[in-house]
Amino acid sequence: MSTRRKFYVVWVGHNPGIYDNWNDAQEQVINFPGAKFKSYDDIDEATAAYRGDPREQLGLMRALLQHKPDYNPSERDYSKLPGIRLDAIAVDGACAGNPGRMEYRAVRVADGSEVFRIGDKTELTGTNNIAEYLGMIHLAALLARSGDFTTPIYTDSRNTLAWLRRGHSKTTLASTPETAKTLELLARADAWLAANGPIRNPVIKWPTEEWGEIPADFGRK
Numbered sequence: 001m002s003t004r005r006k007f008y009v010v011w012v013g014h015n016p017g018i019y020d021n022w023n024d025a026q027e028q029v030i031n032f033p034g035a036k037f038k039s040y041d042d043i044d045e046a047t048a049a050y051r052g053d054p055r056e057q058l059g060l061m062r063a064l065l066q067h068k069p070d071y072n073p074s075e076r077d078y079s080k081l082p083g084i085r086l087d088a089i090a091v092d093g094a095c096a097g098n099p100g101r102m103e104y105r106a107v108r109v110a111d112g113s114e115v116f117r118i119g120d121k122t123e124l125t126g127t128n129n130i131a132e133y134l135g136m137i138h139l140a141a142l143l144a145r146s147g148d149f150t151t152p153i154y155t156d157s158r159n160t161l162a163w164l165r166r167g168h169s170k171t172t173l174a175s176t177p178e179t180a181k182t183l184e185l186l187a188r189a190d191a192w193l194a195a196n197g198p199i200r201n202p203v204i205k206w207p208t209e210e211w212g213e214i215p216a217d218f219g220r221k
Contacts, residue, residue: 007046012036018046022208023158030129031172035098078109081211086110088152090206091139092216093131099173102126102182104135106142107216109154115139126173126182132157133169135216137189140199149200156206156214167197 008025010016013035019025022039029035040046078084086109093104103119116138118124119131136155143151155161163169168190173179193199206214213219 006039006041007043008037008039009046009050010035010037011050018043018050026128029098030127032098076112076212076215078211078215084109084211085152085154085204088154088204089115089139089143090154090214090216091132091135092156092214092218093128093133093135094218095126095128095131099125099127099179102128102131103218104131104138105216105218106135106139109215112215116142122181124182124185125176125178126186127171129157129159130169130171130173130182130186132160133163134185134189136160136164136199136203137192140201141192141196143201144196150202152202152204153199154204154206154214154216156208156217158205161203161205164193164197164199164203167193 005020006022008019008022010019010025010028013028013032015028017028019028020043025037025039029037038049040049079086088109089106090109091104091106093102095102101119102124103117105117106115107113108115118134118138124131132155136153136157139153143149143153169186171186173183173186175183208214
């Protein structure tokens, strides 16, 4: 199955440039204060944006965060993917800036319906890694409360999987008035994992390279 290829422009980061995969681009913006980056579907468009003024592009990103995205994962037919668990729930996070306005959600793979969405109505400042981890713990706690330990959970975040193996989060997010709520949620998530972990539901890495973006993706990397 072919997947749409994206190109990632990093204007401000450890090594600014144009990257042809998100993992490499993410390494340039993680833990970089004031990082500026955006994805494009075409290399020529990405090249033009990299040579231009990033403020115009980033203004569009901030505007998108004020509205629900047009991206609708339920439009995809995941039943045709070999080996996929249609009974699973996928989690993902999004963040504009690093740190910046963040949100996270869980989506049922079978029909694209949202299980929950946090951050779209409440101002949360953090990082993409934190958002993805919080989404995972939020869903695991929700399933545990209902006594459901069989529903698989998909994540495309290697960082979340590493934090789960460690048994707690590991972030350098500074404590400020803007990040206070996020750090409180992170502490509560770590406390839940310490008391209830490891997560009993099957946690599965979503193979983005094979299947495309995870169903819970916000469509604005």
